[in-house]
Structure formats: structure tokens, C-alpha cells
Amino acid sequence: MSAWYDNSVFYHMYPLGMTGAPKENHEAAPADRFRQLNAWIPHLTALGISAIYIGPLFESTRHGYDTRDFRLVDRRLGTNDDFRQFVKLCHEAGIHVVVDGVFNHTGREFFAFxxxxxxxxxxxxxxxxxxxxxxxxxxxxxxxxxxxxxxxxxxxALNLQNPAVRDYLLDVVSFWVKEFDIDGIRLDCANVLDFDFMKALRHHTEHLKTDFWLMGEVIHGDYSRWANPSMLHSVTNYELHKGLYSGHNDYNCFEIAHTIRRQSEANGGIYRNINLYTFVDNHDENRIMSKLNNKRHITTVYTMLFTLPGIPSVYYGSEWGIEGARTSTCDDMLRPAIAPEQFAKLHNDLTDHIGRLAKLHRQHPALCTGMYRELLLTNRQYAYARSLDEEHIITAVNIDENGAFLSFRLPMGGKEAVDLVSGEKIAIDNGCLNLALDGCESKILKIVG
Known part of the structure; x- marks a missing residue:
């Protein structure tokens, strides 16, 4: 049986930005910005989100990653009690909570420094x-x-090979689990963290809470060095992130398919036993809507995110298609303040599309942990299957601006394919599925019979 995180749809929250907190932490007393964050929970539930990654949270001086107290919530957001209530409300809504663990370095105001x-x-x-x-x-x-x-x-930079530092940080993790009942940690800068520390963290958390999840921020390299049975459960899939936007911009589905073959194909995929954390933008990357040359591609990008192998994540605000690009000196445009009062006005067709995808992902185990199989591939059309036990889900995508006709054989057989969005039934003709797709359209179908 798969763990909760394997079946989750994540939402990435950058709280200092989304609440409009001050850039510098000179607060004498804690603020009350968790009231704003609490108001996001009904929106997340309506969107079909089942887990959040929120951070940075530790008390810091500026951007959140210059920690000055590992046992305090950043006072620009609120108090420890405020965060405890936030986690409680998330759990009551069926949402797991994963926090940022900034363990590679501290700020200069940290007591040891x-x-x-x-x-x-x-x-x-x-x-x-x-x-x-x-x-x-x-x-x-x-x-x-x-x-x-x-x-x-x-x-x-902390010396994680020092047993005293390691013990201190493991005790910090125990504190966050026992005090707030968090469900996992996203490890900042995991690519440069000490391997022995991550092994100790895995051993430590396995005894703290059942199904506690460890996910690491890794950009380059062999992801299995970090995500394996003795260290982390998952890492960020920057390789697929790049393939999704550049494959669309270049009208080249081969780039996306090559990435998935290399990573997840049943025979030879080097990460086929690892459920990687997938995304199309985050607090360090330009918004996906700003990256796409053809804005109509936004729907097929998200269709692929939710139906290709991985644990999909939506970065706050991108469900409304907001734009934002960083400069050489500033990331603020990637982390805007959004008040809950704006939700209704921001809601659009993309929001509904992502909501449908999230619902389908949670309803169909094959989309969470199913085997991947490529069925059709051209520069501008792509079809693939996700299969688990007797469930077979087909995704067909056309990234061309013009309509296209797709015909491909189904190795799993079946009598008909049911469109999981429209309910339309399409007969399977002598083992082949024939589909007509409009420009920049995708379909997700379940094989029946």
C-alpha cells in the first residue's frame, strides 16, 4: 500500500511573500498573519489539494533562510500557537503539512554564531x-x-559532521513533530547537505511519526544519490520541470518524452522506483505563464504535470495563471502578496482545469503510482498510459495550435475509452484508439472492458 505522499497533490506556500510580510524582521512582537493563511485552506480544499509544503517558517532576519531561531515561527507571520492552529485546521481539512527544513546554514544572528x-x-x-x-x-x-x-x-555553513550540530538539528525536528504534528520536511539545499546527516535524519524521523516524508531540493545530478531507502523519499524533479516548459516552447514533445523514458520507463528508467516531486514553477523559478511563449500551452503543461509520473505540486497563485519573472537582483515578483479577498476575482478557466486534474489524480491510483508506457510520440503530439493493477489511464496531448488526429495501439486491450472529464465514450477499434484533438487540447481517458 502506498504512503499518503505518493497519492498527494501538493500546494507550495511561500508565507512571507503571500502575506506581504516586511522584508526585514524588526518586529518587537509577533504579527497576526496566520489569519490570512488560515483563509487559504477552504480554497485549497476546493482546488483538490491534499498536502502543502510551506516555508520558510523558522524565525529569520530577512528572506527566511537566514535562520536565527530554529524553534520559533517567524514573528512576521505569528506565534508558535498560531502555526499549531494552522496545522490543526489543515489536518481537519484532510491536508498534510510539510515544512521547510533549513539545515545547511544559519543566519549571523543565530546563537552559536x-x-x-x-x-x-x-x-x-x-x-x-x-x-x-x-x-x-x-x-x-x-x-x-x-x-x-x-x-x-x-x-x-553549518558543520553537519559535528555530532553536537547533528544532535541539535535532530532535536529541532523532534520539536516540530511533537509541538506541531507536521507530516514531513522539505530539505533546503539538499544537494550540499552531508549524506550522513540525511541518513541520521531518515532513521530519526522513522521513529518519530509513521509515514513521515523527507523531500530534498536538488537541481542537478543523479537524483538517486539523495532519494533512496536510506536517505530521502523524494527530491525536486528539475529535469522534468525544464522539459515541460522548453518542450512546449520548442514544439518538441520528444524532449519531454525522453526525460520520462530516462527517468520512469518500466524497463530501464533510472528513477522508476522513486516518486519524484514535480512542479512547473516555484519560489525560485519564473512563473510558468511567464515562461511559455504560447500562453494556450498552459492547459497541456498542467495536464502533463498531473498525469506523468511524480507527485504534482502547484505554486501558490499559479492556479490563476499569474505571471512573474525574477531579475538579477530581485525575486520579489515571484513571491507576491495575495489577499484571500482576491480569490473570487482571480478564479478562471485554468483554476477549474487544475481543480479537475487534482481530483482525477486523487481518484485514480494509476495516476499516482502507476507504470508509465509511451503509446504515441511526434513533435507535437504525445500519448501515454499509466497502469496499476487493472486500471489503465490514457493521456493524449496535442501541443500544436491546429487540430490533430491521433491513432495508436493499446497494448492493454479494452473495449472502449471513457473521457474522464466529459464522460464521452470512444470505441476501441481492433486494439487501436482513434482520437481527434483540437489545438492545444488534451484528453484523459480510462480503458474499460
Missing amino acids: QDIKEHREASAFRDWYKGINFWQGSPLGDSFSYEAWQGHYELP
């Missing part, structure tokens, strides 16, 4: 960070130097 600044060599925390060197200063004027994440000296 401050202690080193004050006591230098005499600090009990002198070995908590990588590359501490008391013989030279840092670019930020410290009397010592240290290793920083990607050269950003406001983010000193």
Missing part, C-alpha cells in the same frame, strides 16, 4: 561551522573567517 563572535577560540561552538579560521577576517568585518553558502556570508 554570535557566541563565536564574542568568545572566538574560547567559544564552545567554534566547531559548529565549516572552515572557521581565527587567523583572518571575513568580508563582513568579523575577526574570523568561515565557509558560507555559495559565498553569501550572511549564511554561514
